[in-house]
Each structure stands twice: as structure tokens, then as C-alpha cells.
Amino acid sequence: MTRKRPEQLRSHRWFGVHDLRAFGHRSRIKQMGYGPEDYAGKPVIAIVNTWSDINQCHFHFKERVEDIKRGVFQAGGFPLELPAISLSEPFVKPTTMLYRNFLAMETEELLRSHPVDGAVLMGGCDKTTPGLIMGAISMNLPAIYVPAGAMLRGNYRGEVLGSGSDSWKYWAELQAGNITMQDWDEIEGGIARSAGMCMTMGTAATMTAIAEAMGFSLPGASSIPAPDAGHPRMCADSGRRIVEMVWEDLKPSDFMSAACVDNAIRCHLAMGGSTNAMIHVVAMARRAGIPLTLQRFDELARQIPVIANVRPSGKYLMEDFFYAGGIRALLSELKDELDLDCLTVNGRTLGENIAGAGVYNREVIKTRAEPVSKEAAAILYGNLAPQGAVIKPSAADPRFLKHTGPALAFESYDEMMAAINDPDLDVTPDHVLVLKNAGPIGAGMPEWGMLPLPVKLLKQGVREMMRISDSRMSGTSYGACILHVSPEAAVGGPLALVRTGDMIEVDVEARQLNLLVSEDELQRRRAEWQPKPIPPRGYGRLFVQHISQAHEGCDFDFLLGTEPLPEPEIH
Helix, strand or coil: CCCCCHHHCCCHHHHCCCCHHHHHHHHHHHHCCCCHHHHCCCCEEEEEECCCCCCHHHCCHHHHHHHHHHHHHHCCCEEEEEECCCCCCCCCCCCHHHHHHHHHHHHHHHHHHCCCCEEEEEECCCCHHHHHHHHHHHHCCCEEEEECCECCCEEECCEEECCCHHHHHHHHHHHCCCCCHHHHHHHHHHCCCCCCECCCCCHHHHHHHHHHHHCCCCCCHHHCCCCCCHHHHHHHHHHHHHHHHHHHCCCHHHHCCHHHHHHHHHHHHHCCCCCHHHHHHHHHHHHCCCCCCHHHHHHHHCCCCECECECCCCCECHHHHHHCCHHHHHHHHCCCCCCCCCECCCCCEHHHHHCCCCCCCCCCECCCCCCCECCCCEEEEECCEEEEEEECHHHCCHHHCEEEEEEEEECCHHHHHHHHCCCCCCCCCCCEEEECCCCHHHHCCCCCCCCCCCHHHHCCCCCCCEEEECCCCCCCCCCCEEECCCCCHHHCCHHHHCCCCCEEEEECCCCEEEECCCHHHHHHHHHHCCCCCCCCCHHHHHHHHHECCHHHCCCEHHHCCCCCCCCCCCC
16 A cells, blocks of 8 residues: 655645745744644644533543544644534534534534644534534545444433433323322433433434444444443544554545445444434435435345344343444344445455454344344335335334324424323324424424324323324434425425325335325415525525435535535645
8 A cells, every 4th residue: 555755745735845824834833832843744633523511422522532632642643633513412402403514514624724634533422423424525534433432321210221212201101190200300310320422222323333334433433332441442543543544545435435335224224223314324425426315225124124122122222232242243243234345444344344243142132033123214105205204113113004094283393292281182092193394494303203192192001103294303212203204394395285184194014105185185285385484694594595305315505516625725
């Protein structure tokens, strides 16, 4: 492999030439206490850190960035920490999905505008993984991804708690009057016990695993719990490796391919991963010029069963998954379905990275012959979802996978919440709850898709019913929830035309989602429909003017394309 020479480093344009502007660069870096011995002729490494004081998943990144720096220094590089928007899933409103592309833009522009040769991407909380990687793909400098790692198991009176999943479970019991406020307060204090991401198979764990399967992380990195001593070691290893990647000029374009994307999808399905991953993987692939569609997820879902016995599709948590062998063990179970020749950031193939991996607990990582569930995802089409909708069969009650029932339709989340708390609501378990105007343009596509069950039904012991929306749901959620209906209601998609009492037909096996209303009646309703006004200013206005629909990855139209942009002028 041909290695770069120091004068071929990108940072050389800033620091290595002899003109007035370079004098300014060198004098200002001396202002910060660094001399030529620190940076001259060395790879300058951007550490894009999504830490903040209000990101619980990344709270340990303040320390971990020092571990990455240690590795960079050891390998002969010069690290520079570049903070980026943090995107804490619980705290950012209305939704972090609104800002994923913001982070992607910020990552790309941070790398383009600064004197850096490679990047370490520090993420984990849901949208940070795709946002960072999308930006890195578009910039196409050597980049390695460092996942935050899952938090410790939750605990409540000897019961193991899983983030998100058990929140929904016990909230329903509180609403039904089966537990007290004291019980609820104890659950609140026991469900999240350390720094790190959700320890269920939420979007965070799903996307970090996908990043590794795609080739962006060191082998096994995505499975290490945040508090484990192996985590800072992995960070230092990543710091050392990125320096070598710069010398080797190993960029995302060198290992991103349709085959590595398929590997990532197969990993996602085998893990029973979050439905959100479909939006993000489509967006990531398209940034690399790979024309991925939802149909590919459906094709592979029919071949790959769920073998990770992790909540919400299974029983265990990410800490258990790590002890059972982690992502390398899971991928080894799929090796005859994977393209093992795909290159990864350590310069080795996926096959080399999983060689010798073993499963240490068959209750946690199942075999394909005896899986947790037959399939993790299904893409539905029909007159209610011409461009597709998503359901996670492994997390739903099987009796609702073929269902016909009357719609109970809501124009907004607030309208829905007012109704479901009404003890006299006219609703039965056969009804189909429908939430409109919660898609990308309608509301930024928040995680509202696990619609709460009406209190009236909860008190009757009902814990499941069919729910449909153009929103997303948390990967920690569960239930018969049809999501990402495309096109969304806010652009006049068929979902906008649904009225209470309309019959809706769902057939997951047949991949059908249909509104049983005549075309003449739909045309009449379509003529009456009026769009919402767009935001008058700011980022929200930019978002609705340029965002694509869910089946297209919800990316901005002006960020697509693989043609490289010119390097910044330095004068």
C-alpha cells in the first residue's frame, strides 16, 4: 500500500507552505501553546465530539475524548477536538430527527473548513450516528466512528428494567391503576443508572451496530458498554488507527459499497433493530451514491430472522448481548449471508474481523434455525401507503398482523391525547388508531408512532391494538404500530384523507395496507384538503422546503450527490 508523504497531507496547505497566510496559521497555533513539534508533518485529526451537558448518552465523552487524543498522540498524530451539535433524544424537541441533517451538514463543513486530515466521529444517541457518518461520507476524508456504548441494566425491586420498553410498559400499568405513584417514582430512579445509550435494541444500539457492520468502527466496538474498561481502550485504539488511516488514505469511498450496505441491513434485521434504521441507512447509502430503496429491506427481511434475544423483540439487554459475544458473534452466525470481503476501517475485511468469534450464551444470541422471531421488519404498500410503510412484526402481537377495523383518526398529537384520556371515548380493541401530520414536514417526524392506548381500554385490560401514523417510533417501543406512511399527510398523502369510521385493512404477510374507501370518495376528500402553512423563517423553513420523504431517507435535496466539492481557498 502506497503511503502518503507529509507534504501530501491536507493540513500541509495550512501549516507547511511559506507565505503570509501560513505564517498566520502557525503563529495562531503557537498562541495556543503548540509548536511545530506537535503538528508539523503529522496527520491532524479532528475529533468531532457530540458531548454536551444535556446529553445523558454522551456524558462520558468528556473523558473519552482524552482517551482518543492519547491514541492519536501515541500514533504520531495531532488531535483537535471540534464540538458539534449534541442531539440528546429525550431532551431535544420536537424531535432530534429535525436536526439529523443539521449535524450532517455541520460535520461535513467542520471537516472541510479546518486544517484536518482525518476524523474520529464520537456519537451514539440515536441521530448522532447517521448524522456524523452522512457528513463524513460526503466530505470523504479518512474517518472512524467511536460508539458511545450502552448504559448498565436498569433495576426496580429486583426486576431488570430496559430503557424505553419498560417506560411504556409501566406507564400503561400506572394509567390502568395497577401501580402507585411511589412505584412509578422508584422505576424513574432505577431505569437509567449510568452514562451511555439505551441498553435495549433501540435506535442507538441499532445504528452503532450498523455502523460497525458497514465498516466504520473497529471490530466489536459497538457492543462494549459505556462504563466498561474496554470502552476507553477502544477509544484509544480508534485514535491510533485513524492516524494510520490518514497515511493509508483509507476513506469512506474506499469501503462503502452496495455489499457493505447489505451487510449492515442483514445485521439490523438479525438484531431486531429499530425501524428508524431504515430511514438512516437509506440516507447514508444515498450519500455514497448507492440507490437503496425500502424494497431491499423487505427482500432481506424474508431471509434473515431475528437472532438477538434483546428487548423489545426479545428478553435481554445490551449488557447481556456483550457478554454473549456481542456484534462479532452475531455476525459470525450470519457469515454465510454476508459479503465477508468488504473492507473496514482497520484495513481488514469483515470476514477477518469476525474470524474466531464465538457465542457464549445461546439464550441471548440464538441460531438461525431457532430464532427469536421469523422476521424483524416488513414494508407494506397499498392505497394508504403508495410509497411504503414500515412495521416491526417481531415486536407486535401476531393476531394484529392481519386485521381489519374502523379508523379512529386524529389530525394532531394534542387532539389524540385529549381523546384517549376520555373515559367515555367510543373505542373498541378492534379500532385502528390513526395519527396524521406527524411526518417529516408535518412535525419533523417525531417518535410518536407508538400511540398510547385509550385509558378506557387500558382499564379493561387491553394492552395492544393496531396503530398507524406517518411518524417514527422509538426503537425501544413495541406493539402493532405501522410507521413512516409515505407520502405523509402533510403533503397530501392518502393518510390525510382518512376519517373516523373508515375501514382499514392490514395484511403483513401480503405486505398490504389499504383504506377501504372508494376512489370517488377519496377524490372528493382530496379536493377539500388544504396544506398547513410553512414556518415563516429559520431552520424549520429550510427543513420543510428541502426535506425528502421517509422512503427516500429524509435527507435534504441539496446535500445529495457524490461529486466532490472544491477544497476551500486559503488566502
